[in-house]
Amino acid sequence: MSFIHERRARNSRLLSRNTTINLLRFFWVVLVIWCEFGVFFYSLSDCKWPDKELKEAGSTEKPTRVLLISDPQLPNPRRSGISWFGYHASSTRYIRKGWSVVTRLHPHVVVWLGDTLASGRYVTSEDEYENYVDEFKGIFTIDKSVPNYFVPGNRDVGLGESSAFSKNTRKYFTEYFGPVNQEIDLAGHRLIFIDAPGLVDEDYRRHGMGKQYETWTPAAGGPIEFIASVAIKGGRSLHTLDVPIILFSHIPLSRPASTSCGPLREKGSIRASAGYGYQNMLGKETTRFVLHTLRPAAVFSGDNRDYCDMTHQLPGTDVNVLAKTSIREVTVKSFSPSSHIRRPGFQLLSLIPPDSVVSPHGSTFADAHCLLPDTFRIFNSIYLPALVLTAIVLLYFNISPDRHRRRFSTLSPDSATRSRPSSPPPGPESAIWTNWSPRRSSGPTSPGSALPPSVRVPSAKEIFTFRALSSAPGSPHDSPLLSPIPLFHAGHEDEMDPAHYPSQHHSDHVWPSGEDVHEAPLFLPSPSARRSERKWLSWSWSFVFRGRRRRITIAPPTWGEIKKLYASDNGDSMSRGKRRGMLWRLGGDSVSVALPAVVTWALIGWLFF
Incomplete structure (x- = not known):
């Protein structure tokens, strides 16, 4: 396993954002030296x-x-x-x-x-x-x-x-x-x-x-x-x-x-x-x-x-x-x-x-x-394709930076253990149900009363789970073995304790005692309510594909969506302050890539030409 983690870490460093930008800088410096000066000697x-x-x-x-x-x-x-x-x-x-x-x-x-x-x-x-x-x-x-x-x-x-x-x-x-x-x-x-x-x-x-x-x-x-x-x-x-x-x-x-x-x-x-x-x-x-x-x-x-x-x-x-x-x-x-x-x-x-x-x-x-x-051919055949390729690469790394940071983050065998919050010691019942959750939600939580009988676990059969136990003394390899441990036995009518639910927070909502009650405390807004706001600016096309009715809607972006391109309004922070919008990051990376090439072009032109 350590070999796999080392290979992932090495690949993540090679494909990281900083490595890619440095490669683009080097690429443009070489390209400018050749297209602006080298081609004259080659001609x-x-x-x-x-x-x-x-x-x-x-x-x-x-x-x-x-x-x-x-x-x-x-x-x-x-x-x-x-x-x-x-x-x-x-x-x-x-x-x-x-x-x-x-x-x-x-x-x-x-x-x-x-x-x-x-x-x-x-x-x-x-x-x-x-x-x-x-x-x-x-x-x-x-x-x-x-x-x-x-x-x-x-x-x-x-x-x-x-x-x-x-x-x-x-x-x-x-x-x-x-x-x-x-x-x-x-x-x-x-x-x-x-x-x-x-x-x-x-x-x-x-x-x-x-x-x-x-x-x-x-x-x-x-x-x-x-x-x-x-x-x-x-x-x-x-x-x-x-x-x-x-x-x-x-x-x-x-x-x-x-x-x-x-x-x-x-x-x-x-x-x-x-x-x-x-x-x-x-x-x-x-x-x-x-x-x-x-x-x-x-x-x-x-x-x-x-x-x-x-x-x-x-x-x-x-x-x-x-x-x-x-x-x-x-x-x-x-x-x-x-x-x-x-x-x-x-x-x-x-x-x-x-x-x-x-x-x-x-x-x-x-x-x-x-x-x-030929200056026209140099621009059309070299500069323009290189510019498009650079823009695609920078867009790829800036369109979703969180996803790329998770993908290219350095992994190690102990990183998951170190980064995970401490969990309660495992017990016989914690293999399936536990009151610990890796992320606490601020939204509605599970009710604190007992589940209705219709959704409880049937008691007619035993449910087995497997836990890793140390082998007996004298085992050749001292390797853990899996042994079945019955958690629920026939005839056991124990109702599930609310403490076993994934959330540690309780609300005043209770499960209904009957099976015919289907009311929910919260409802999502109707999809048509939001579409009606921009109906006069949107264009829709309905068609049938593979037996199902489909709809394609094209609508102009709202002011809030445009604003998100320049600055994000969430509270997450990066290593250098608050998280910025995609266009802001893209512009910064473009200047960072172009600056060494421009300096090289000006310096060589001033010294030798």
Whole structure:
């Protein structure tokens, strides 16, 4: 028996309320660490630089690694406000965690493909713009030896005419991020960064005057003049093969609406549209002018949020036999979370000098697509089921705490004996009738007079009971034996003494002397009396099931029933004061489970991100 009690005690400790709550705390701490921080490191487990593709071309040069980031769209803290919750706050935290993981790839160069600031075009004060840039640099920290090149986006410098746009936005962008149009030489390649929003604005002016690009006089310092100067400097106007050009533009180039973006795109394709402050593709004439003038080896763009990989085909009349007739364009995924995509991302680009390529058809660059975690899937597939499971467990332990305390209380062989009140010494008659009761009732008690003859025990037969007696001396095991002891004998007419009744209290009520009297001192109220109080608010349905008539009644809870959910009105007490209502206990347990996870989330985010 002791083994059974020990096993029950061990199981009760494992399934106790405190043990379960501690397990839930540990579960949520691990879950928060993984879903808020671990998934970012796990998402980069398959993200590697495409250096292997360049080695297959026979090059022994170490590739130059370029990190491409599109549309970070950092919110302005002065306009969006400082808050721990909300879309802007969660987006900023996501960007911060994503960038801290991406920098572990150790790029040599970082190229930003536009929309660096979410509301840079609205900033009219230089002090506010400077604080905005400081916020950006505080989040996107990187080694000072790594150069950064910025392509202007429509959210950075604006697009079109609007009184809400700042007149000095291009001046601020040039001062803090660099020229809006620029070119650099890197690993034997020429990287061209163009002002796509400015190109769209100039294209509108050209089209409004009804001129072609061949007869158009470019604006001084504008993107069209810059593209023409790059072509002349590199000899591109003569259609000769020169240093490979890689073009970077915030706005994608024009393409037919039916053009596929490849299997890596989440949904749809890029279609021509324009609106207030944006245009999602360059015009057809502008695209033809850019591709025909620069003849880039590849184009990388942004703005669309989703990934797109397509190829532009140049007409045969526009090129000679030595020039390329197809140009690949990659639209890089947005780095910040958006409702248009499930998983943000970025692009990796590796470059090697053209003279190091042994194979005549070998490529001098390669790129790879990388993804960041899906926050919507994390919430729907992990957080929501875990929240429902936790709520069920806490409800189970709080909906009836007394029952669970009795069920999971620690039992021992001596606990029942120690906790039971002292009982009178057993006598011959106490095996069946006794005047001791483990619980005294405050209600009506048994009468003190003799029972009527009709309900007395018949005296025709003997009634035997069994008592445990010690074995005779010399018994092998000294074990108790059961021996019958007659309590009532034939012919014994002894009436039952009222002292043998289970209650020690007596009342003035007496048993009726006759057998035909059936009156009772107390009656329960009629069931219909209570139903009539809420009859006008209740709904009932009667039906017959298995030969019996059934009734289902649905009624709103009364004020007293609602009050019991928050606080119990009985006099029982718990270890920490009076017993509280179910919702109060449930709320306390929920806070107790969530608090360690929230503290862990805030601490890790503050220390490492």
